[in-house]
Amino acid sequence: MTDGVVERSRPRDRILETARDMFHKHGIKGVGVDAITEAAGTNKMTLYRHFESKDELIVECLRANAAKAGSMWDAFEAEFPGDKLAQLHAWVRKAAAMLNADGRGCDMANAAAELTEPDHPARLVIKELKEAQRSRLVTLCRDAGIGQAELLADTLSLLIEGARVSVQTVGTEGPSTQFVRMAEGLIVSFRGTAAG
Amino acid sequence: MTDGVVERSRPRDRILETARDMFHKHGIKGVGVDAITEAAGTNKMTLYRHFESKDELIVECLRANAAKAGSMWDAFEAEFPGDKLAQLHAWVRKAAAMLNADGRGCDMANAAAELTEPDHPARLVIKELKEAQRSRLVTLCRDAGIGQAELLADTLSLLIEGARVSVQTVGTEGPSTQFVRMAEGLIVSFRGTAAG
DNA sequence: TCTGGAAGTTACAGACCGGTAACACCCTAG
């Protein structure tokens, strides 16, 4: 069983962790609640005592993913305290490293591809979380003293987003291999144009 | 019924066209074969007389999409015969225009997000079609006299790919609004660096 | 007009889906 994660912890935590893992690997519609609870070493009733529906579980998984991704920023600040430019380069390296982690792209982007109903609860939190990520990157660029911070942040956003979907379609040997080169080149180029 | 396309043509064509439209709008796993045949004004038996399985129908839809996208290149050549640089700029404009067409991203990327089984027949054709698109863009860049044609083509690929998924997650008002500016800037920048 | 193949119709098989009811169990806090 490759979808283990059956350590002894509270059932809710096991369900959440297992669901995150299985949604990531197999997609949301590719995993049933029965499969999740079985892999989590519990049962369907317990799931529905902690989550009112599969949709709510999906939303909680996305939030948990975002929280984990958010802690990345704290790690950058801890590693390069105050040096925003170094943190930006750390972000580039980290993003590139994640590209080769597995063949699956961004969980939020994948969820948005699968959950097409315009009023699906997950769509709202996806938008909200993606916008938070964007504003975080904008702030980092601005604090790094880059003039057109929004434009650089948006460009980097599109690049990494594109790299992740590219990995999912053609694999790790495609255009995504050039991501670091592109990103570093952009940062240099943007630092060249008048700051502040 | 928003998913019409029930003009009088041969059932196979109607099924293919309807399936393309519905897969695009609602995702692959979000549409059953019954719904497709009903919207196509036919029935399930007829579908299975023309396609041996839903998976084969999916593959045919992806191929049809790619063929349609491929005809785009011919249109560029027709509009700007021999002027490869103008064709490249036409590609940028066309790609940007498609961003605002609807909130759904690239069908192939979405399919790759949904069909997670590593040996799913669709995964192979997605990779093959994406690689064909990439080599086409590389050729266009090279023929336009750009030095680092591969790098520019890959960068543009990641940007448009990222823009399409961005539209799907945060909508048309997000980072994707800057796509044309980014792409045009890149082309200018790459033309600056030594050509052939 | 006859005929053969394509298409339509109905019903069904077998599996899976999300979600619920009823009840037995265990373990900890009082």
Next chain:
DNA sequence: CTAGGGTGTTACCGGTCTGTAACTTCCAGA
């Protein structure tokens, strides 16, 4: 020791899914 809440178990509901069987209808070409 006891009470009660969290958990596990089993069975079930109604619905949907892909795919098939058997049969009828229609229509174009000889």
